[in-house]
Amino acid sequence: MAASAGKIDPMEQFLVEPVLGRHMDLFGYDVSFTNSALFMVVVFVLLALFMVGGMKRELIPGRWQVMAEGAVGFIDNMVNVNIGKGGKKFAPYIFSLFFFILFANLVGVMPLAIVPGLHTFAVTSHITVTAVLAFLSFAIVLLVGFAKHGLKFFSLFVPHGTPWWLLWLIPPVELLSFMVRPFSLALRLFVAMTAGHILLEVFGSFVVQGFSSGGPLGWMVSILSFVMIVGVSALELLVCAIQAYVFALLTSLYLHDAVHLH
Template sequence: MSAGRIDPMEQFHVAPLTRPIHLGAFDISFTNSALFMVVVGVLLAVLVSGGLKRQLVPGRWQALVEMMVGFIDNMVGTSIGAGGKKFAPYIFSLFFFILISNLIGVLPLAIVPGLHTFAVTSHITVTAVLAFFSFAIVLVVGFAKHGLKFFSLFVPHGAPAWLMPVIIPVEFVSFMVRPFSLGLRLFVAMTAGHILLEVFGSFVVQGLNAGGALGPVVAILSFIMIVGVSALELLVCAIQAYVFALLTSLYLHDAVHLH
């Protein structure tokens, strides 16, 4: 960030927190992105540990975890159906990893000098790994359960034979696009929200520094927009985690039941 100029993309910069570590041609230095992923993993583990007490009369912590598990079980049961119970641990981990990552990314830690959050889900590398890993599970499950019959997924029931040369390529392309749309949707939603917050934040600072009659007005209006966008971001954090987990469940339904 140069003097007098705020770069809204600076918040997404991946910076090493240790001395550079190289493994051959690869840089495996511990970065701020890796740090926040570790933080998310630890928070998720601590949260789930409260549900391992198995008390007959659950406390608030255990009740919260049981409610979370019930929510995922209901999603899996509705979306995947029979045989979907075994995928519940993965969907649970996926949903709450994304949710906690999203929420941590909007924490206002920047009000403390030297601290700021890092939204790992605002990086396409992270969302792409999650999306392609989920897609790989769909492929493994589909071929393991059905073998070559899995390709019948691209042949809709009841479609006339003379349309197959058109329908099959369209179905195949729409199937292969799934991981790209899955990863891009989360990446774009989180990145756009953080950029908006940074832009309106710069308007507040510049409005206060501008002086005159118009400067404070711009600052106040921008601050109101920050409050509104922040509230919307909290909603988007939950929605995007839910959509990612739900679509993964629906893709697993196709792998398990074909149609």
């Protein structure tokens, strides 16, 4: 984590680097297997193990099976409540979206740095990853809307009860609000995860520098910073779950608009 001149750079933890230590080019494109890709694979494997372990269908379900069934039931309830009729077919996508983000967030806050040479990488702290998820959700909303309603989908931008003398204003405002959706989805998750990791890094640097400086004041700074790390870590765990839930919830609400218009 130490940067040049012996200073700690809180942004260095977000640096995307090749896992093998060197870049690989293919037809002029960098196709290196990076730490970001590695941790996405880790998240996929953990999610697959979670589901495979919970799909035993035992007569008397164990704890793992109960957790998996609870996860499926949780997403089914979210889809039924927020999308309604015709929303069942979107449950697999909402499930994948929610648990990929949740597992990625949780893996990103694991304290692997206590093992020399290891550190976690929060893939959801990169706007490229959150933007892909957001624009994929937005594309599905558009495809569903136009496939189901055709050009009538544009009526979504004219709310019921809109006075005729406001038709010049309301539709453009509604369209702008609709087009901002993927950006807000991507930025919300990206900012929340990035801010939390920066705070942890900053307080961690205060702990190290406080102990290095010595003296009562240095020790006090280190202890207070450590207490803040514990508090921020607990808050980060809560944010990990909340951000995954908000992303999945908003996606299901947007799908509701595409399926039912108003």
